Amino acid sequence: MGLLDHAAELAEEHVAPLGRRWNHVRAVVGRAEEAAVAVSEPDRDTLVAAAWLHDIGYAAEIGHTRFHPLDGARYLREQGWPERIVNLVAHHSGARFEAEERGLSAELSEFPLEDTPVMDALVTADLTTGPGGERLTYDERIAEILSRYPAEDPVHRTWVRAAPILKECVRRTEERLALVQPR
Numbered sequence: 001m002g003l004l005d006h007a008a009e010l011a012e013e014h015v016a017p018l019g020r021r022w023n024h025v026r027a028v029v030g031r032a033e034e035a036a037v038a039v040s041e042p043d044r045d046t047l048v049a050a051a052w053l054h055d056i057g058y059a060a061e062i063g064h065t066r067f068h069p070l071d072g073a074r075y076l077r078e079q080g081w082p083e084r085i086v087n088l089v090a091h092h093s094g095a096r097f098e099a100e101e102r103g104l105s106a107e108l109s110e111f112p113l114e115d116t117p118v119m120d121a122l123v124t125a126d127l128t129t130g131p132g133g134e135r136l137t138y139d140e141r142i143a144e145i146l147s148r149y150p151a152e153d154p155v156h157r158t159w160v161r162a163a164p165i166l167k168e169c170v171r172r173t174e175e176r177l178a179l180v181q182p183r
């Protein structure tokens with residue numbers, strides 16, 4: 001079985017039982033496939049596999065700390081997934097900001113942060129897809145997250161800090177896409 005089939009199968013096993021989140025994950029994969037031309041060809045499977053696996057840490061049998069990027073990355077590392085995919089899952093969509101709020105920065109730093117077009121494309125795919133798989137702009141997605149958590153909630157505080165930085169990931173991806181797909 002190829003890497004992508006394996007990733008899709010593992011994601012289905014653990015995320016499909018979560019219902020709505022499975023719609024989100026499948027839509028993020030679709031967005032990652034669209035954004036794949038923004039990364040070099042040898043990196044495209046890494047991007048799409050990470051999209052399949054990015055939320056696997058939400059599964060109850062995997063989510064031991066209840067911080068899904070860390071739980072997902074630890075699980076994938078244990079299962080022998082390639083290091084880059086593990087590290088992308090660990091740090092997807094600004095996980096380092098929430099790790100700080102939760103006091104889990106040391107744990108997350110078990111995984112090196114990759115700051116590349118692949119990470120930018122993964123962030124873009126995740127943060128332009130709503131919780132049920134709907135297609136949103138980045139600003140709509142951030143507004144949606146902020147509206148779900150009260151201002152004093154650590155998640156809310158996280159996103160207030162992270163939003164401008166992650167917006168740059170989306171902007172860079174859009175710039176790369178415009179270069180390869182001129183209008």
Ligand SMILES: [Fe+2]
Nearest residue numbers: 028054055126
């Ligand atoms: Fe996600």
